[in-house]
Amino acid sequence: MGMLDLREILEKNKEYYxxxxxxxxxxxxxxxGHGIDGGLEKEGQDYLARLLREMGARLRLDPLKEADIKRCHELWHEGNLGHKLEKRYNLYAGFGTEGRGRSLILNGHMDVMPADNEKEWKSPPFEARIEGGRMYGRGTADMKAGLMASVMAVQLLKDAEREIPGELIIASVCDEEGGGNGSVQALMSGLRADGVVVCEGTGDELILAHMGFVFFRVEVEGKSCHSGEKKAGVSAIEKAIKIIEAMHEMEHEWLLKYRHPLLPSPSLNVGVIRGGSAGSTVPSECCFELCVHYIPGQMNYQGLVGEIEDLISRVSRSDLWLEKHPPKLTVYQAGGGFEMGEGQSLVESFQRAYSLVRKKPVQITGSPAGCDSRLWRNIGGCQTIQFGPGNLAQCHSTDEWVEIDSYLEAILIYAELILDFCAA
Structure with missing residues (x-):
């Protein structure tokens, strides 16, 4: 059957999809609590397991385990420790034939962000409302449309009586919104393939790079006294500002030094600052938190942490108080950058599949936001791309929605990609 037949079968069965x-x-x-306090993924995973079992999948359930997350954190600086993991499991569903052709993983996450501002929604967030060619509801764009499109791509091939020419694995993971623990668990459990598609929403573009990120906390000590006798004390806030100003100078140097064809320049954002107790008291402590987004390839975790450490040390040596009371630096979350070369076989297969469905070449871009692509590429060593229905602007937003046509087109594109990539 050709593309016309697949599209005809999609049209015939689209209401079911x-x-x-x-x-x-x-x-x-x-x-x-961003996954720290757990997650409600189980009912969704149970639903998907029933559906995939009905489709004839080989199922494997993989509970999230703190020991595996900790091991990955030690080896790769990835994984977020101390999250509540009870009743949270990954689901891996195999189709096709192992050891024949190429293997392909279609990866998506079951968890979604909360909808605590439910009164601001036009309809209940966990009610799938269809209006004007869109489906509204929490998780539509981020990323249940991508996850279900990967499953329905297999269903489309079954409906078309097309055989999967290699091995296909649907990997539905938990705790992605908590920093990627689900895909970390999958990788620590040995899940690998010749190619991986992270089915996050990409606004009809193919993402081949995203920024790395590191979150830092800096704690600065001062000496408290009445503000009327300020000279007897040391303002921790003023010392913190001295460090922040040096950081902004370093950020400016990065803007001049680093360039990437698909990504913005590195950036440093001080997002939180806490210190002091009253306007009449010289503050004895100040803590600020920042996030650095960095370019993959040209920059890395170890180098960036070393650069921040050196900067704080340099500022401290220039200040009599800070030299004797050095600030405390902590890394409390990090994720690597991701990039994939255009000449790789998975990229070329995707370009053919996309062009066949959309009748135009796919636009290649990068993303400032990190996702699980980095894990499959950097830890798993897999060829990895990111493409799915939905767009970044809808992620985590009120009245979140996905275009139904983009969901259906993604089903077609994934199906064609499976036939093209797995056949080699």
Missing amino acids: IKRLAELVEIDTHVL
């Missing part, structure tokens, strides 16, 4: 997405959206699978 849309219904399956709506059913998944209406299951509340939100994370608690």
Whole structure:
């Protein structure tokens, strides 16, 4: 069967494919406290397991385990420790034949962000409302449309009586919104393939790079006294500002030094600052937190941490107080950068599949936001791309939505990619 037949079968069965997405959206699978306090993914994973079992998948359930997250953190500086992991499991569903052709993983996450501002939504966030060619609901764009499109791509091939020419694995993971622990678990459990598609929403573009990120906390000590006798004390806030100003100078140097064809320049954002107790008291302590987004390849975790450490040390040596009371630096979250060369076989297969469906070449771009692509590429060593229905602007937003046509087109593109890539 050719592309015309696949599209005809999609058109014939699209109400079923849309219904399956709506059913998944209406299951509340939100994370608690950015995953630290757990997540409600289980009911969604149970639903998907039943559906995939009906489709004839080889199923493997993989509970999230702190020991594996810790091991990855020690080896790769990836994984977020101390999250509540009870009743949270990954689901891996195999189709096709192992050891024949190429293997391909379609990766998506079951967890969604909370919808605590429910009164601001035009309709309940966990009700799949269809209006004006869009499906509204929490998790539609981020990323249940991508996850279900990967499953329905297999269903489309079954409906078309097309055989998967290699091995295909659907990997539905938990705790992505908590920093990627689900895909970390999958990798620590040995899941690998010749190619991986992270099915996050990309606004009809192919993402081949994203920024790395490191979150730092800097704690500065001062000496408290009444503000009327300020000379007897040391303002921790003023000392912190001295460090922040040096950091902004370093950020400016990065803007002049680093360039990437798909990504913005590195950036440093001080997002939180806490210190002092009253306007009449010289503050004895100040703490600020920052996030650095860096370019993959040209910069890395170890080098960046060393650069921040050196900067704080340099500022401290120039200040009599800080030299004797050095600030405390802590890294509390990090994720690597991601990039993939255009000449790789998975990229070329995707370009052919996309052109066949969309009748135009795909636009290649990069993303300032990190996702699980980095894990599959950097830890797994897999050829990795990012493409899916939905767009970044809708992620985590009120009245989140996905275009139904983009969901259906993604099903077609994934199906063609499976046939092209796995056949080699």
